[in-house]
Amino acid sequence: MLQVNNVFFAYGENPILKDISFQLPNGSHLALIGESGSGKSTLLKAIYGKLKLGQGEVSWNNQKVLGPDFNLIPGENYMKYVSQDLDLMPFTTVSENIGEHLSVFEPETHQARIQELLEVIQLEDYAHVKVKNLSGGQQQRVAIAKALAQEPKILLLDEPFSSIDQFKKNGLKQLLFPYLKEKGITVINATHDPDDILPFSWLTLVLKDGEILDFGPTKNVYNHPKNLYAASLFGEANTIPLYFLNPGYYIDRPIIVYPHELSVTQNSDFMVTVEESFFKGSHFLVKAFHETNLMVWFIHSRSIIPGTKVALKGTAKTLLERISKTHAKDYHS
Numbered sequence: 076m077l078q079v080n081n082v083f084f085a086y087g088e089n090p091i092l093k094d095i096s097f098q099l100p101n102g103s104h105l106a107l108i109g110e111s112g113s114g115k116s117t118l119l120k121a122i123y124g125k126l127k128l129g130q131g132e133v134s135w136n137n138q139k140v141l142g143p144d145f146n147l148i149p150g151e152n153y154m155k156y157v158s159q160d161l162d163l164m165p166f167t168t169v170s171e172n173i174g175e176h177l178s179v180f181e182p183e184t185h186q187a188r189i190q191e192l193l194e195v196i197q198l199e200d201y202a203h204v205k206v207k208n209l210s211g212g213q214q215q216r217v218a219i220a221k222a223l224a225q226e227p228k229i230l231l232l233d234e235p236f237s238s239i240d241q242f243k244k245n246g247l248k249q250l251l252f253p254y255l256k257e258k259g260i261t262v263i264n265a266t267h268d269p270d271d272i273l274p275f276s277w278l279t280l281v282l283k284d285g286e287i288l289d290f291g292p293t294k295n296v297y298n299h300p301k302n303l304y305a306a307s308l309f310g311e312a313n314t315i316p317l318y319f320l321n322p323g324y325y326i327d328r329p330i331i332v333y334p335h336e337l338s339v340t341q342n343s344d345f346m347v348t349v350e351e352s353f354f355k356g357s358h359f360l361v362k363a364f365h366e367t368n369l370m371v372w373f374i375h376s377r378s379i380i381p382g383t384k385v386a387l388k389g390t391a392k393t394l395l396e397r398i399s400k401t402h403a404k405d406y407h408s
């Protein structure tokens with residue numbers, strides 16, 4: 076179990092992490108999300124033991140993570156941190172980088188381990204290429220393999236796929252994340268990419284201004300977002316007064332609605348005027364305005380001519396659940 080208890084951290088007078096507490100069972104996969112500057116990298120560094128905490132502590136299996144005052148080289152041997160600063164040896168090969176910290180006394184195991192990791196990061200053909208001759212994305216993959224070579228129990232990833240193209244990124248994630256799960260490695264992945272979060276992370280933690288806004292199963296964080304900020308981290312999102320969606324609810328409470336939860340209908344009083352349709356491959360993302368000037372995003376199978384008035388309804392099951400939860404809250408308050 077990884078435990079983060081009441082962690083506070085400031086850069087000088089500037090508080091960055093404010094009373095962060097959460098627990099992660101071993102082998103879990105957490106997505107750490109939040110806008111730029113919300114404190115994701117700082118939290119990873121705090122967990123890794125790189126920062127002198129103002130207050131609080133981090134422990135793993137009841138063993139305290141010692142900070143920079145105790146470890147000359149920050150970090151515990153059961154934990155690896157892959158940041159943007161890749162810490163590779165540019166003039167040696169991919170294999171040599173991955174195997175840098177492996178025992179030379181077991182050459183066969185050593186080679187087998189390197190081969191296994193080359194397959195996970197899909198760089199088998201580059202085993203003997205010098206790192207300086209690789210692209211930025213390829214170097215990121217080597218840094219991940221190098222971290223995994225030492226069989227950590229906890230892997231901290233700081234936007235690990237930022238330089239990797241979409242095609243390679245998808246393939247890599249489909250190999251890497253199941254591999255980490257199979258090995259029982261606890262993963263905290265700081266990311267801006269909804270495609271990292273929804274399919275792979277069972278848990279999600281939302282940071283806002285250095286505080287935890289939400290923490291729980293990804294499905295709950297997504298389906299019942301705390302506010303527009305949390306929902307927007309997954310993509311476009313709307314806040315719409317409840318009574319626009321169901322005139323039966325005479326409550327002036329806004330509700331979060333994802334674009335895919337709205338659809339064009341013949342019979343609804345919720346009318347909007349289309350401004351623009353954006354091609355998204357399998358559908359169009361449409362930007363429209365209600366007469367109250369409220370901006371509304373919804374998806375549609377075709378592009379819609381700007382200026383067209385359409386009626387919208389929200390019938391998605393997830394939205395209906397959210398509506399009934401919001402309505403119940405009003406009813407009881």
Ligand SMILES: Nc1ncnc2c1ncn2[C@@H]1O[C@H](COP(=O)(O)OP(=O)(O)OP(=O)(O)O)[C@@H](O)[C@H]1O
Pocket residue numbers: 086091109110111112113114115116117118
């Ligand atoms: N070495 C530092 N000295 C002073 N302030 C810092 C330092 N590193 C980060 N900060 C500040 O701490 C805050 C949090 O930064 P952090 O890098 O943790 O955010 P982040 O959520 O990871 O952002 P991004 O998504 O852009 O990587 C920011 O306001 C940043 O300017």
